[in-house]
Amino acid sequence: MAWNRLEIVTASFAAGGPAVAFDPIRVQKLLFLVDREVSGRIGGPYFDFRPYRYGPFDAAVYRVLGELERTGHVWINVSGRYHRYLLTDSGERRGLSVLDHLPDPVETYMRKAARWVRLTPYRRMLSAIYRRYPETAINSVVGHLGPPGHKEAQSPFVRGMARAFDVAGTSNRTSDSRKPARSDEDAIHDAWRTVGEELEDAMTRFGRTEHLW
Numbered sequence: 001m002a003w004n005r006l007e008i009v010t011a012s013f014a015a016g017g018p019a020v021a022f023d024p025i026r027v028q029k030l031l032f033l034v035d036r037e038v039s040g041r042i043g044g045p046y047f048d049f050r051p052y053r054y055g056p057f058d059a060a061v062y063r064v065l066g067e068l069e070r071t072g073h074v075w076i077n078v079s080g081r082y083h084r085y086l087l088t089d090s091g092e093r094r095g096l097s098v099l100d101h102l103p104d105p106v107e108t109y110m111r112k113a114a115r116w117v118r119l120t121p122y123r124r125m126l127s128a129i130y131r132r133y134p135e136t137a138i139n140s141v142v143g144h145l146g147p148p149g150h151k152e153a154q155s156p157f158v159r160g161m162a163r164a165f166d167v168a169g170t171s172n173r174t175s176d177s178r179k180p181a182r183s184d185e186d187a188i189h190d191a192w193r194t195v196g197e198e199l200e201d202a203m204t205r206f207g208r209t210e211h212l213w
Helices: 005-014 024-037 060-070 089-101 104-119 122-132 156-165 186-205
Strands: 050-052 055-057 074-077 084-087
Touching (some): 005 024, 005 104, 024 055, 024 060, 024 122, 055 122
């Protein structure tokens, strides 16, 4: 069965649960993981992610979200300091319908990836992605959490994250340092430090860091 990228985006969002909103960083990273880890099983890849300031980025993601907004499947909340994207009721129905028809390993991976992307602190999320796909860190303004010998790099979280990435048994890495025309994070650069780091500290302090296993 063939799918288009609008369907894959709605399915990826729906995999996160009802009424879940994603900010620009998390939208890009969720769709990057889906495109890299399971796209071979669903007719992809659907995007052309390149390394940028906050890791893998493709401006086409926003064009797809804009199209989904025009068709009434996505609502873009622009009231805060940065956009937040979530499915409308019709978008959720469409996304769940696509999920139901995807191969079981793909659906499982999408649900795990969406939950991990939604709940993992920014720096930890980016660091895990950079370790899995080091070529995506070429132009990053966010440093790694530590070198290979650092205890964070060897933690059960990281080892489990690597196992979760392999749930669909695929790996397709390419390297390209060319920059896209615009940044996915220009609009939230300032908010990242204040919100992202405070969120990371709070989640670590209260033991709410998400695990995928």
